[in-house]
Amino acid sequence: MTYFDKFSLKGKTAIVTGGAGILGQNFCFGLAEAGARVAVVDINLQGAQQVADEIKGQLEGEAKAFHCDLTSEQSVENMVEKVIAEFGTIDILHNNAAGKSSDLNAFFEPFEEYSLDQWKEIMGTNLDSMFLVAKHVGKIMIKQGTGGSIIQTSSIYGVMGPDNRIYEGSFYLNRQINTPAVYSASKAGVVGLTRYLATYWAKDNIRVNTITPGGVESGQNEMFLKNYGNRVPLGRMAKAEEMVGALIYLASDASSYVTGQNIMIDGGLSAW
Template structure:
């Protein structure tokens, strides 16, 4: 029988571990992976909610999903999380290293650079880059034994270009005046460095490592921000969460079998000018 190109996108029988799985994007990422056949390990801070969402995925997509609570900034919790996933599935073929934080105090998080608190900086970095390192390290170690795996790490458009400060005039997020803090841009830029390093480091182990870079996604911003952002974008609008799924499935599947060390930018063209 002739091989179908669509078969290359299928993930049946594979296990995909997703961190930051309960976020606005994380839930879509998990659903997309499950729809294409993967057994999804749902990883986020709240274990009860992870387990509940994993049950929903199992029911909706007829896959075998698992929810695990984990603070990715904790080496011990990351080690225990990976051990639990391996105990159930014996292999992890796909890692979506997606966890990031704005921290609990949005006013502190959005403080201007001149007054930014070092403890706040370190709290964000502990999740956005330390957590990515810890999860990639532990899952990657298992992938080395398997001699196969694909890792996708979520960055941001503001990890590769600077924010246009003019778009924040009159803008807020869930009622809080917003900007893009330097800690966010810096942490997301570091993701690109880690991605390229690991792509070269593990290439001979059969492990591919790529980065997924979303542009601005509608997620609770006010109309002023949406208008300001959209006017800076060639496609003239912000993105929707579901518009990232095609890129994720491509990078997670054998459809991208000759792709590693690359940055898949989904930004409506913002980075072209």
């Protein structure tokens, strides 16, 4: 086997939660290009189906869409059972999904006015869901006895506090934005969960790592792009496809001695 061969995912099955999202679509395509069978999991089944169809059409890869409400343990359990029934094994889990608030006004409220209900909603979608999926996929990986790789998506603001100056005059989807404390807390929890599981499941040869994206271009206005870029050594926001290489590395045997780590894909922002 060559060093390059170690990056191959041929014969492996990968679950990607949030597979219909901006980052999720790229992650699904990247894993499929590396040879994996991809379970595209999302609460938006139509969006997941579109991603799966594009993978099959453009790459002639194996992909199937699965609906799942990641805040429901029964829904997660059912999804995992369906993936096993379809593909036979689960070798890679990309615990990637993060939810949107049902009330953006409440989501962007100042910390002093933040409601407990909104806090619990975001914690449920961003962190509780990670616990549920890891729990049920981990059981399968242990039962299979062949190990596995779990990668969880955090955020730059799960590692460092936001610089609120970048939000001055900054809009996203025609709305003044900020980074709420609950988002930072939930994403910091992802890193903590990764480290715990990396040591807990090491005996089962299940590796658990985090990837932490910096800000990704996704429709922000020019002022935000400029403000954010001025804070980054590379001078710009990331493109969604720039997250994929780290995922393939962590999913593959190329990273066979890597666990409990957090790879920062942030253009150098955390190095200042």
